[in-house]
Amino acid sequence: LSPRPATSKAHERLITKLESIADLSGTAKAALRALPVRIRSFEENADIVRQGDAPSECGLLVEGFVCRYKVLGEGQRQIMSFHIPGDIPDLQSLHLRIMDHSLAALTPTEVAFIPHAAVDRITQANPEIVQVFWRDTLIDAAVFREWLAGVGRRTAHQRVAHLLCEVYVRLLSVGLAEPGAFQLPVTQAELADGLGLSSVHVNRVLQDLRRDGLISYRGRYVVIGDWEQLKAAGDFDVGYLHLKDGGTRWT
Amino acid sequence: LSPRPATSKAHERLITKLESIADLSGTAKAALRALPVRIRSFEENADIVRQGDAPSECGLLVEGFVCRYKVLGEGQRQIMSFHIPGDIPDLQSLHLRIMDHSLAALTPTEVAFIPHAAVDRITQANPEIVQVFWRDTLIDAAVFREWLAGVGRRTAHQRVAHLLCEVYVRLLSVGLAEPGAFQLPVTQAELADGLGLSSVHVNRVLQDLRRDGLISYRGRYVVIGDWEQLKAAGDFDVGYLHLKDGGTRWT
């Protein structure tokens, strides 16, 4: 579907993302732009990759929102991360052949698939690119750690506030949020699955945050009422996102 | 302190560990054995690296038990992983300069520090080694995901059982557990901080597991009473550890 503009958009998204976490030389950017991609669309709720699969490509998210999740024994779901355009949520499949979790579209989505072989080639030819890609997967891990700490030790209020801060800063860092507001195209049940809470409780906490003026929202559009208080409520410290400038630009 | 035997032990530990998750060529092993290390000891409870540090070396654990942890706003602690000999818990510091968490010795510990410069050199010279190291950090991330799912969605009983399974299999896979039994040199309060529970509750759950014959222990020595039931109780599936043979050898 519309290969020309979509592919170049894919490449620009990727470069924007990588430049938010590291510096890229001209050569590196050129090499990245030469990466072959195959665009595919997914509808809301479709699985992009499934636990147990052994994919031979990585999916670069071009448009839409995506999550990683596991389904546990009793049929409960835990979402382990949300992803925004520019992310490659299954970059890890490059060296971990069997998926230990699934990837699903939370909105209608456009994904640019890049063959593992092409990624292998570009990384072997260009040590700078191994570094950024590796770094990107390490930042994923840092985010998992932060979530783990949150689910393990933070209250429901802190968790919700923290998540809002995280999504906002990440969107900002790739130019996908306006100052003070952003799209969060996710149901409260999905938030709950990411926060280790019930959707009922998420709803109540969101109401508290609105009542206290920290945020407001209509539909899936979130407006930040008081950034400082929201950060405080979420015990949020950007450090763990390892953005290029330490994230100072966004806080 | 005793450089000769300690260093070679460090290298053997590393190689054993890496061979549990990937195949290594002779060249790769030779290169790894040439890695310069500086051995240091830490006492129980000492911090090895601290959140906010920008280490210039990676620590390869040679002897002892180590954990990664974060301290949150209200002074609560969340342990995010336990590490056993052969692990390089801060390998990530290679591409994530500022530590977003701390590393502490849970027992008297021996760590072999490897300068980042040396790791950079060995990886640039040997694509096989980038792959294993990268893979190792990806497996760390997979473990975080599994813990996240556990803390988010599993009951206390499941979490405790799951953790016991995990530690057991990981020790087995590097030859540090006998069949059916292993050392777990960790207090119940530390387990609690890893599981997102209170130490009181961990104690009660452990008693249940003993009463039901799934495990038994004296001091810090755990004996598995019924492996199948323990796995079932913990909803444990080795897949996420991404061991070389899929982990089938250990289950």
Next chain:
DNA sequence: CGTGTTATTGACCAACATCAAACTTAGTGG
């Protein structure tokens, strides 16, 4: 033996889950 840490117990409590119903909203087709 004493002393400090860790494990265990009991009583009580709170955060959050569950269940179920009502209300909104956005979309769809007539």
Next chain:
DNA sequence: CCACTAAGTTTGATGTTGGTCAATAACACG
């Protein structure tokens, strides 16, 4: 433009897992 529907949000009532506090018992170590 108006039912009609399905998804999502909100509310209330009630239940449970696991937390907190505090005291006691076991150890381990010098």
